[in-house]
Amino acid sequence: MSDLKRTSLYDLHVELGAKMVPFAGYSMPVQYKAGVMKEHLHCRAQAGLFDVSHMGQVILRDGELPDVALALETLVPQGLVELKSGRQRYAFFTNDQGGILDDLMVANRGDHLFLVVNAACKEADIAHLRANLTHCHIEEITDRALLALQGPAAEAALAKIAPGVVTMKFMDVQTLYSDYGELWISRSGYTGEDGFEISVEAAQAEGFARALLADDTVAPIGLGARDSLRLEAGLCLYGNDIDTTTTPVEGALTWGIQKARKADGAREGGFPGADRILAELADGPTRLRVGLRPEGRAPMREGTLLYAAAEGGAPIGAVTSGAFGPSIEGPMSMGYVPVDMSAEGTTIYGEVRGKRLPATITAMPFRTATYKR
Structure with missing residues (x-):
């Protein structure tokens, strides 16, 4: 753990009794004293605060915004x-084979455009941007923390600090001013x-938290x-559910x-x-990411081989993510x-x-999203 990077909130995590683990080169909290199950349900019922400062924050500029967007x-x-200005969009870098880089x-x-990229990919992503967008100014932001506040009570809690968030809709972005300096806020998660x-x-992050x-x-x-929250929501984890070998259509x-x-x-x-x-897109892929609801209570986790029949035959696929869903009170997987x-x-x-257990292919998300549209 000694060679791992620390976010601005490391000391606060330790103070709050977090169990710290290595993740994408950082020492990160995997759970606090309440435990994973209670944390999951608290976020669904009220509001949860996540430290996601390990993720990459990048500003992309050019002389004209349409030029940088085209680039x-x-x-x-x-x-x-x-x-449009003040809006955000999900995206993915692709490779020459159609696979997803991040x-x-x-x-x-x-x-300017503001990008948030995955922690494990951020060095490669920034190098990819600099190698290919040579006329653009690419700035990695290293002096800001990133926090996520999620759940039905999130708006009310954040509005005490930044009242302007109440007018924001899902995927809106806004810069608001507060006692903790300038906040760059997106209504997403x-x-x-x-x-x-x-x-x-970064210097204001602990006070803000x-x-x-x-x-x-x-x-x-x-x-x-x-992880269990995002899986219930049917959202991909890069490196598990999507990677350089999966196309966006397959995914x-x-x-x-x-x-x-x-x-x-x-x-x-x-x-x-x-x-x-x-x-x-025109002809369809040969394989597809699907949701799975295993029978019983035992999750089918990452790497579980999938078969067409209860006996005999070669594997037809594999699970890429799987866990028990506290909100749906049962196991869930995707693969x-x-x-x-x-x-x-x-x-x-x-x-x-060693036993083949049945699972039903199911629509995702496993639990309906509650975004503010």
Whole structure:
């Protein structure tokens, strides 16, 4: 643990009794004294505070915003020219084979784009941007922390510090001023709940976090509950559910590719792997990410092999994420299966401790999202 990086909130995590673990090169809280189950349910019922400062924050500038949006479109399949000021969009970097290098959030903050990328990929992502967008100014933000406040009580708790958040809708971005300096806020998150992600000056982060935690509805939440919350919401974890070997179409992420970048769109293709991705959009992929509800109480976790029948035959796929869902009171998984076995209601079998157990292919999210539309 001694060679791991620490976020601005490390001392606060220790003070709050967090169990610290290595994650993406950082020492991060996996859970606090309440434990994963209670943290998960608290976030669903009230509000949870997450430290996500290990993620990368990047500013992308050019002389004209449409120019920088067009430049970034050469690396992602998303339509960014149409992204209005004060709005954010989910995106993914693709490679020449159509695989996903990373998924990220892109916000139009008026005179620049603001990107939030995954912690484990941020060095590679920034190098990728600098190698390919040579005329753009690319600035990694290293003096700001990033916190997520999620749950039905999140708006009321944050409004005590930044009242302007009450007018924000899902995927809005705004800069608000507070006793803790300038806050860069998006109404988004990784739990399926209404909530916010807030970039705050590193020197102000602990004071800001303590102010939020002073609200009786807010509790600290670790990586353990963050994972079960995102899985209930049907959200991908990079490196598990999507990676360089999975295309956005295979990953059931076609909703994240705007019409302008698809066949016959205003700016069709022009991104890495476009030939394969556009072909899969037209003709369909051979495999697909699906939701699974195993029978019984035992989760089918990452790596569980999937079969078409209870006996015999070769594996048809594998689970990429799996856990027990506290809110749905049962196990849940996602994984990849052949398209001809991907229909909802199909029964397949996962091999758990040498036995094949049934699971039903199910629509995601496993629990309906509560974003403020």
